[in-house]
Amino acid sequence: MxxxxxxxxxxxxxxxxxxxxxxxxxxxxxxxxxxxxxxxxxxxxxxxxxxxxxxxxxxxxxxxxxxxxxxxxxxxxxxxxxxxxxxxxxxxxxxxxxxxYVEGPTMAQMLEKGERFRPEKVIALVSQVASALDYAHSRSIVHRDIKPSNLIVYGEDRIKVTDFGIAKLAEADLTQAGTLVGTPSYMSPEQAMGEKLDGRSDIFSLGVCAFEMLSGEQPFPGSNVTSILYRLVHVDPIEPGNLLESGLVPEKWHEVFNRVLAKKPENRYPTAGAFVQDLELCQGSWFTGLGDDTVTMVSPPVLAEATATLPQMEVAETIRAASAATAGSSAGAASSAPDPAGQEPTVVLGPAAETVVLAPGASPKAAVSDTQPMPVPPPLPSRVPARAPATPRPGRPRAWLWGAAAVLTLSAIAGAWVLWPKGGQDVVAAPTPVPPPPTPAPAPPPATGSLRVETEPSGARVLVDGQDRGTTPLDLADLSFGEHQVRLELSGFEPQTHRVAVSGAAPSGQLQAALTKVAPATGGADFLSSPPGAAVLVDGRAVGQTPLSDLQLKPGSHQLEIDLEGYEPWVGVVHVTPGSRARVEASLRPLLRVTPPPAPPPVDTSKVYANTPKDVDTLARKVSGESPSYPSDRAPRLRSGERVSVTVSFVVTENGEVEDVTIEESGGRVIDEVVASAIRGWKFQPARKRGTLVKVRTIFKQTFLGG
Structure with missing residues (x-):
């Protein structure tokens, strides 16, 4: 059925x-x-x-x-x-x-479900597709429709390309007129414009697939076919917004995809394998590496200016008095300036300013101690702008100080007069006053700083001056001032050493480092073939001829092809382990010699063929011209049921013109002339024989019937 x-x-x-x-x-x-x-x-x-x-x-x-x-x-x-x-x-x-039969979903089905892939898996899958394309291109075969729905994933990490040759069939003039063949989002610009294609068109389409697999977005999005094709031909690919989150290096991404998606084929990668080699460099880290031994100057954070606003009570005068009393021994006293609005004074705490803490409901006067020094905070970073010296509040002179000084002087004189010996009385010495204990000097600010250490990837061990301090991300809050050596270590990545300077001018900062993967150790492989002299291709890249000894390769599985003219290609996989040496021996089978059928003779364009399917592939077909009308003014009137016919043969040229009109069966001179004249004005679609335009002779019969 x-x-x-x-x-x-x-x-x-x-x-x-x-x-x-x-x-x-x-x-x-x-x-x-x-x-x-x-x-x-x-x-x-x-x-x-x-x-x-x-x-x-x-x-x-x-x-x-x-x-x-x-x-x-x-x-x-x-x-x-x-x-x-x-x-x-x-x-x-x-x-x-x-x-x-390959059991597994297509890449399109996986992307439609929203599935995302780690960069290393994408590169592994794209590498296999690239190997298939380079293999086909070496045989001058272009796929023409590389897209996710033509990529079948199986076994989790394996992939196969399907539909080779189908797209070229579709591009032939065999589909409905006006139908767009192929998927616009994955077309190359030259394919969208109907130009001649080569393997670089497939490489462009592979680049679009890799772009979508890595970022989840298409490089040339559009709401309809017209907008997609316009962006494809005239606009650069979009920049995905999630490159860093996906573990990709934006700078390398731009370099690789601007080349593989170049508008002109000559500006793209010459092979799909070359594209994959550069694509591997897109995965890495968020920051540029700082080298093995780098001095990193830690920048202090910008601190906001600290201010405290006190209400206009007696405590403001008390603070000013206390500040004046300690001005001689403390260089950084709290400076007071009137509020711009003229309502409340503002106390700006400088590097050595004293701090007054008022508990809820406490008396402002009780907050000032006469015997205990106030704690002095460490100096603020130099980035905090200095305030101008405070101007004393006008209208409140310090006359009471002079009064107090006068009272003290008079009291001293009176005391001396009372104690002075009078009239030979024994002099009783006044007890020597015990001086109060000296006020301790303010404690010096701590000579330590802080450092936050971040790495990409995180989890690196942090050693400061040889001491293990933890893993990243890490906050180091007790680094003494001076220079420190910070070493970062993570399994599978190159260690890094940084020299970090911490000082009073830069008491805190941040160290960010991108760790570089350790280059994998290589393994060797020997390649032999019978007969020798065959070309060896590893992952689609030619590496030499057999016998080939100790070829160094990255650990893992590699696609292998051994090819010799006149023999069937040998295709397989070589597994390489670090420090070991694999051996591949290929026994090549001769190709079966099949005599091709003789080529058909060339089409004789001087010959006039019959306009029948037996002689030509495409028949000549009338496309314009009026049909002949019965000349009732010059020919006898036809009675009801009466008919007259004219049979004419003529030649349709390669240009669709009519020539050599011959009356084969006459209907009368007048009628013959009318029919022949009408036929000479007709236009035809020319006939074709094996794709070549040819002349054909066709026969036309015109019958007029009386009504």
Whole structure:
């Protein structure tokens, strides 16, 4: 049963020899099914191709030939990251492809669910796609439709590219007129403009996919196809706003994606592998590395000016008196200045200002002690702007001080007169007054500072002058003034050493450092082939010819291809471990020599062919011109049921013009002239034979019927 004859909600039982299990998906030009091959007993995928071409159209055979040609080219691809094509055929005129079944979601399905990937996983997946593309490009095969829906993820960290050759079929003049082939968001600019494509178009599309996988955004967003195509051709890619949060280096991101998404192909990476090599540098840290031994000057934080506003009570005078009394021994006394509004005084605390703390409900006078010195805070950083000396409050002179001094003087004189010996009396010495204990000097400010240490990534061990102080992020609040050596250590990253200066001018600051990953140790590999002299490609990059000894590679799995002209390519994987040496031996199989069918003879453009499907692929077709009218003014009037016919043959040229008009069956001289004259004014779409415009002779019969 033909697929086209089934209702939309049913699937065919078989396609070719393959038993259909279930429908996997559908698109604009294809249906995909999971199927079972009873002959080989394996599960596979069957894709049917739909085009709106009438099967009786001369173009249908041309399409089938093109379909088989593109499928055969795609079938020659043998790569671990390309879906393998097993078979081609047609079922009741419906072409189909039987290919490898890969169980897993497409990248498009994963992105639609909002799934995000770590940069290292994206690079691992993109690297596999790049290997597949470089392999195909080395054989002059361009995919033309690299997009997330054509990338199948399986086994969590493996990926395969599907639909090689399908896009080129769609680009042929076989679809409906005006239909846009391909997905605009992933097209290269030259593809959007209908220009000739090469492998660099696929590299652009791969760059768009990598951009979206890393950032969750498309580089050329738009609300409709027109806006997308305009941005694609004329506007630079957007800048994602989450690069730092995703662990990506913005500067390197711009450099890599501005190149891979360049508007002109010559400005892009020459290979997909070269793009992936630079893409690895996008992952890293938020800050530029400071080196192994860097002196980092710690900048003090900018402190806001500290002010305290006191109400106009006697405590203001008390503070001024206390400040005046200590002015000789303390250089940094509290300075008082009138409030700009003239209502309340403002006391600005300087580097050595005394502090008065008023408890709720306490008397302002009781807050000032006569015997205990007030604590002196450490000096504020020099960035705090100095205030001008306070101006004494006008209208309140200090006359009481002079009065107090006079009273004390008179009291001293009276006391001396009382104690002075009189008239030979024994002099009794007054007891020596015990001096009060000296007021202790204010404590010097502490000579320590603070430092906040941050690293990307966090969790690094912090050693200050060789002493382990914890892990980042870390606040160090007791660093003595002077220079300190700060060492940062984290497993898997290069250690860093910084010299940090802490002083009174810079008592606090911050150290930010980006740690660099330790370069992985390499391993070796030997490559042999039988016969020797084969080219060796590792991850799509040519590295030499067999025999090749002790090639140094990064640890991990690498895609390997050993290729020699005249032999089938050998494709596999080499696993490299640090410090070890792998060995690969490839036995190459000769290619089967198939004699290609003889090329058809060239089209003879001087010959006039018959305008039939047997002689030409595309028939000549009338596109304009008026039909002949019966010359009732010059020819006998036709009675009811009476008819007269004229048969004419003529040649349609390669330009669609009519020439060599010949009357094959006459209807009378007047009628013949009218019909021939009308035909000479007709315009045709020229005929084609194997794509070449040719001349054809066609026959036209005009019949007039009396009414």
């Amino acid at each position: 033909s697929e086209r004859s089934l209702p939309a909600d049913q699937i065919p039982e078989t396609i070719g020899r393959y038993k259909i299990v279930k429908k996997l998906g559908s698109g604009a030009m294809a249906e995909v099914y999971q199927a079972y091959d009873p002959l080989i007993k394996r599960t596979l995928a069957v894709k049917t191709i739909r085009f709106d071409i009438p099967r009786d159209s001369p173009s249908y055979r041309t399409f089938l030939n093109r379909f088989y040609q593109e499928a055969r080219i795609s079938g020659t691809l043998s790569h671990p990251n390309i879906v393998t094509l097993f078979d081609i055929g047609d079922e009741n005129g419906l072409p189909f492809l039987a290919m490898e």
